[in-house]
Amino acid sequence: DWMMASELFVRLHALTEETNRYRKDAERVTQRLGMLRLYTPEQLWRLRDARQKMEKDAKPLPPYNPTGDDFNEKLKGVDETLMLRVMQYLPKHVERVPLNTAIAGGLEAVKTMVTTTDLHQAFKGLDDKAKVATMVAFLDAEIADVKRRLEPLDFVQQQNLLMRLGKQNDATVALPRPAMLHEFGNGMMSQLDEFSAIIWPDEVRRFERTTGGKLVGIGVQIEFDPQSNIRVVAPLEGTPAQRAGIHAGDVITKVNGKAVFGMSLDQAVDNITGPPGTKVSITVEREIEEPAIEDEGKVADAGDAHKDAPKRAKKELTFEFTRTEIQIVTVKGWKRNGVKEDDWNWFIDKERGIGYVRLTQFTDSTTRDLDRAIREMKTQGLNGMILDLRFNPGGLLDQAVEVVRRFVSRQDGPVVFTGDAQGKPESVEVTRPGKASLAHVPIVVLVNENSASASEIVSGALRYYGNEGDIQAMVLGERSFGKGSVQNVYRIPTAGAGAMIKLTQQYYMLPDRTIIHRKPGAERWGVEPNLAINMLPKQTGDALTIRRNADVLKIDETGQMPTTMDENANPDDLIAKGIDVQLHTALVVLQTQSVARVAAGGAGREK
The missing domain is CATH 3.90.226.10 (2-enoyl-CoA Hydratase; Chain A, domain 1)
Known part of the structure; x- marks a missing residue:
């Protein structure tokens, strides 16, 4: 089980971190899980769900939601030209990692991909053991050849290597070229350091959002509620969400008509955000209080037993927004x-x-x-x-x-x-x-x-x-x-939206x-x-909860604050209660x- 193996090796690595005894094992299993996340996300969901059920009194995961999980869409623009351009930057790494070491790491990653059995659901060629063995033998020979060379591969040799890799792949396991090259690229970068990476075309927008101190969206903070619904923590003051009437506690059920239950928060954010000036619709479910109903013929007073308590009902509301730039307060x-x-x-x-x-x-x-x-x-x-x-x-x-x-x-x-x-x-x-x-x-x-x-x-x-x-x-x-460490970011033109390389x-x-x-x-x-x-x-967790609640004001569309403060939102408790x-x-x-x-x-x- 990849989930159990990952937990085991990550914990062993944490216990023996100074010796790095289990570092390679932890990295290899984490690499496999990353491949499952991209290529067979539903299988990864099954593994996570099975692991979750092993915990005492654990709640099952929400149903799998495939929205945004098509790897073919994510890998548009990934080709041999992109890999060749990436390789030209690698010699500039601060530790001067030999180029051939990085290339061998790329080939090792393709080997890991070919031998990850759970990927067969996405790639039927991995079901043929003979073809897998032929591909593995080819990769082993190429890895040995690259490591044996005293001089780094020049541009022509890099081209020829990628050509041989592609032809052998097509003749055996028949992985989609962009998928194989994606893992080759990640494998190369893994030989440098943990902060150097290719920012793939589908990741560029999220990368720019997290590093620029601003995002383009509607201006809501979101979280999971106990039932794994995506819930609004609060709309930010002065943003489209606040002006339109999104309320704290609203449960987001759809984005542009697509159900969001089962999405990760990152998936939800990716769907809500987008280029400035573009449209997005958000459907929420809101609890409302219905008026109390009195029995006919009765005179109601404060203690009347015939007076029903107010009822709670759920109402679905859809809001249309134009995305705009949201400044992040730091x-x-x-x-x-x-x-x-x-x-x-x-x-x-x-x-x-x-x-x-x-x-x-x-x-x-x-x-x-x-x-x-x-x-x-x-x-x-x-x-x-x-x-x-x-x-x-x-x-x-x-x-x-x-x-x-x-x-x-x-x-x-x-x-x-x-x-x-x-x-x-x-x-x-x-x-x-x-x-x-x-x-x-x-x-x-x-x-x-x-x-x-x-x-x-x-x-x-x-x-x-x-x-x-x-x-x-x-x-x-x-x-x-x-x-x-200092990472410089370089833009790399591609056939699609473009990529980046982040290099220490x-x-x-x-x-x-x-x-x-x-x-x-x-x-x-x-x-x-x-x-x-x-x-x-526990102190850290409690402090973070109080601090977050104190930072968020649950304002309405008129800009009004609640008259009473959430009892868990007073930062003075951090000091007074010794938290x-x-x-x-x-x-x-x-x-x-x-x-x-x-x-x-x-x-x-x-x-």
């Missing part, structure tokens, strides 16, 4: 002040002037929105600040640099170096004193194992300058993720020139906190420093 405060997504109370302790800013990722609007938050806090008196970078996956390097510049007043101090695999700096970004609007404000930076990339640059730089005594700063929480070409280094990237077998990586505070999984011990410790640190400054007759609030 700078958030302590409590929502109003319906606008950028209307926040920035103070976690107003009496002592301690602010709270959470950066969810780094997009092109992050620094602009942070500057506005700083101005608001300083006008009210700012005496310290918590910068929460937990669960921040990163984003734009220039925005991370600008955030650091708000705290450090040293002239031309290094923020981050980019360099080669040996740690030789090739470029550097530096501080600018004129931008240091928070230079004299004590700060505690929160990080955890999900703080990555740009958030590690910020936390690492602030820790460095705090240790150097330039600023009053400390990092608190858990060691960060260790994603300190440099490493980030902190001001002390340490590489934060976690390389295979490394013992040190990421940003180590000045004060390590761990949280239990978020990292945040609580950061607050105590700043409160103690504030009291000490007042006792010593030190400077007052920053204005």
Whole structure:
């Protein structure tokens, strides 16, 4: 069972990660599951459903929904020309992985595809064991030949290899060429590092959506409810969804007339979003309250037993939208002040002037929105600040640099170096004193194992300058993720919509020139906190739930907020109930420093 094997090897790899004993096994099984997901998604659903039923009191998965699962559509534009263009970029990888090693990895991936028995439902040629054996023997011979060569394959040799591969495939297992080349490409990239990848034509729109800090859609946040329905968490203020009357709690049943039950959230998002100006229809199911009915001839009063309780009914509504660009807000405060997504109370302790800013990722609007938050806090008196970078996956390097510049007043101090695999700096970004609007404000930076990339640059730089005594700063929480590599993205023209290649070409280094990237077998990586505070999984889960609920206001089409707050949506509970011990410790640190400054007759609030 591929599901059980995947779970087993992933857990074994996690337990022995520093030795990498089970890394190849985990990667191979994960690779097979990825193929099932693309080519035989219904079979993968069956495996997942069988695995789910093994759990005690587990609910069955929702029925399989085939919408958007046609691999032939997804692989349009994948051909030999695309593979040849990809191969021209591979020698630029930061670790200079030999081109022949990558090509051998591509051939190994095709071999894995040919020997994955569950794929026979999509590819009938895999039922013929003799033809499979012939194809495997061909692949083994080609792999051995590529590995034996001392010089990298040149362009003509690459062309000839792909030609031989295609002909042998056609004569034996007869896989669709785009499918075979798709796995060949993924196999090549797997030999480089986990962050280098081909962005295939069907993935380009999602990639641009996740990296650009904006999306084109209708402006709703969605989640699964306990019955696996796709439910609206809330419409975003000022978006088409809010203006049209989409409500929090609406269950989305159809998109453009197609049922969505059984879709993943990614599938649902892909169907709802699209190019600006295009149309999309959304059908929702909404619970409504029907008026109470009184028995005829009875005089109703407050305690009348004959008066029926209000009944709940479900009503289906369909909305027509024109997709538009939705700006993603990445700078958030302590409590929502109003319906606008950028209307926040920035103070976690107003009496002592301690602010709270959470950066969810780094997009092109992050620094602009942070500057506005700083101005608001300083006008009210700012005496310290918590910068929460937990669960921040990163984003734009220039925005991370600008955030650091708000705290450090040293002239031309290094923020981050980019360099080669040996740690030789090739470029550097530096501080600018004129931008240091928070230079004299004590700060505690929160990080955890999900703080990555740009958030590690910020936390690492602030820790460095705090240790150097330039600023009053400390990092608190858990060691960060260790994603300190630079990926450059190149567009590759194809016969269809075009593809991209994301290639690791440099490493980030902190001001002390340490590489934060976690390389295979490394013992040190990421940003180590000045004060390590761990949280239990339940504490983390509860904190995330409260924080999410507090961030979302369930406004209606008129822009009105509810008169009562959800009992699970008060961020003060994170502190009062001892749920978020990292945040609580950061607050105590700043409160103690504030009291000490007042006792010593030190400077007052920053204005």
